[in-house]
Amino acid sequence: TDAYSTQYDLNAQVNDVSFERMIANVNEQNLAKGNVETDGTDILGVIDLWCKVGSKDVTLNNNELVISGDILATFIAKNSEGIINCFEKAFPYEHRASLQSENLMLNADIDVKVMGTSFSLTGDHSIEIRAEIQISGEVSEKFKLPVMTELKVDETKKKSPEDTAALIIYYAEPGESVWNIARKYNTSVDEMIALNNLTGDRLQAKTMLLIPSV
Numbered sequence: 001t002d003a004y005s006t007q008y009d010l011n012a013q014v015n016d017v018s019f020e021r022m023i024a025n026v027n028e029q030n031l032a033k034g035n036v037e038t039d040g041t042d043i044l045g046v047i048d049l050w051c052k053v054g055s056k057d058v059t060l061n062n063n064e065l066v067i068s069g070d071i072l073a074t075f076i077a078k079n080s081e082g083i084i085n086c087f088e089k090a091f092p093y094e095h096r097a098s099l100q101s102e103n104l105m106l107n108a109d110i111d112v113k114v115m116g117t118s119f120s121l122t123g124d125h126s127i128e129i130r131a132e133i134q135i136s137g138e139v140s141e142k143f144k145l146p147v148m149t150e151l152k153v154d155e156t157k158k159k160s161p162e163d164t165a166a167l168i169i170y171y172a173e174p175g176e177s178v179w180n181i182a183r184k185y186n187t188s189v190d191e192m193i194a195l196n197n198l199t200g201d202r203l204q205a206k207t208m209l210l211i212p213s214v
Contacts, residue, residue, distance in 0.1 A: 002148075003148060003151055004183045005159075006186050007159055008153050008154055008155055008158055009157040010151060011151070011152040011154065012151050013148070013149055013151075014147065014148050015146070016144040016145070016146055017144065017145060017147040017149070018144050019142070019143055019144070019145060020143075021140060021141060021143075023103075023140060023141050024065075024101075024138070026065070026135060026139065027136050028095065028097065029115075029132065029133065029134055029135070030093065030132075030133050030135060031132055032071050032091070032092075032130070032133055033131075034089070034090075034092070034129050034131075035126055035128045035129075036073065036089040036126065036128075037125055038077070038085075039125075041077075041079055041085055041087075042125055043079060043121060043125065044078050044080050045077065045121075046119055046121070047075075047077060047078060047084065048075065048076045049073065049074070049075040049117055050073075050074055050075075050117060051071050051073045051074070051114045051117045051131045052071075052072050052114055053072070053112045054069065054071060054072035060106045060108055060139070063101065063102070064096055064097070064099060065097040065098075065099055065108060065110075065139060066094065066095075066096050067096075067097075067110055068092065068093065068095070069092070070092055070093070071092075071129075072088065072089075073091065073117075073131070074086070074087070074088045075089075089129075091129065093133060101141055103141040105141060105142040105143065106142075107140050107141075108137065108138070109137045109139075110137035111137050113134045113136075114131050114133055115132045116131075117130065117131050159186065166212070167211065167212060167213065168185060168213070169208060169210060169211075170211050172208075172209050173203075173206060174203060174204060176202075176203050177201055177202060177203075178198060178202075178203070179201055181211070182211075185211045186214070187211055187212055187213065188212070191214070192209065192211060195210050195212055196209050
């Protein structure tokens with residue numbers, strides 16, 4: 001987010017730009033259970049049973065991803081008189097996953113699918129239905145960074161050297177940036193690094209630097 005020229009005046013415009021990055025890949029299984037009643041109709045046996053996701057709600061709060069909703073179960077059963085009935089019942093499910101992010105601007109793209117079903121008769125008028133659900137998707141966070149969106153070079157305003165010395169000796173402190181020093185003295189970062197045999201932009205110890213004139 002910074003720029004300078006050793007020859008001309010610059011006018012840089014910096015704005016906050018929104019970005020988004022993935023922080024979690026969700027791929028988990030859960031077992032949803034529901035004990036449903038048949039509204040007074042007795043059940044002798046279940047002929048067939050299938051389930052699907054009826055509703056889905058995804059919330060993100062307190063570093064936790066919560067997926068909840070209803071499983072819609074349909075089953076065909078025979079009663080004690082041999083009469084076949086079809087039932088459609090819903091029962092809730094919920095799945096929680098922890099997230100490692102303090103960012104409040106989170107977004108989740110989550111898919112929930114039923115992968116398998118099973119059941120147990122729990123009474124003459126009730127049945128426990130089990131649905132194996134697959135939960136998959138991504139969680140991303142939104143953040144802003146300052147970005148240089150425009151840079152204007154005024155070639156009518158050429159810089160004049162403030163110091164005619166071929167070299168300037170500068171005593172740098174640990175943690176100082178070569179970029180900032182080069183900008184301050186209107187010189188080249190690459191030439192400073194080469195002249196002083198530096199390995200990076202950030203100085204790790206007190207250093208005497210030779211600053212070339214450009």
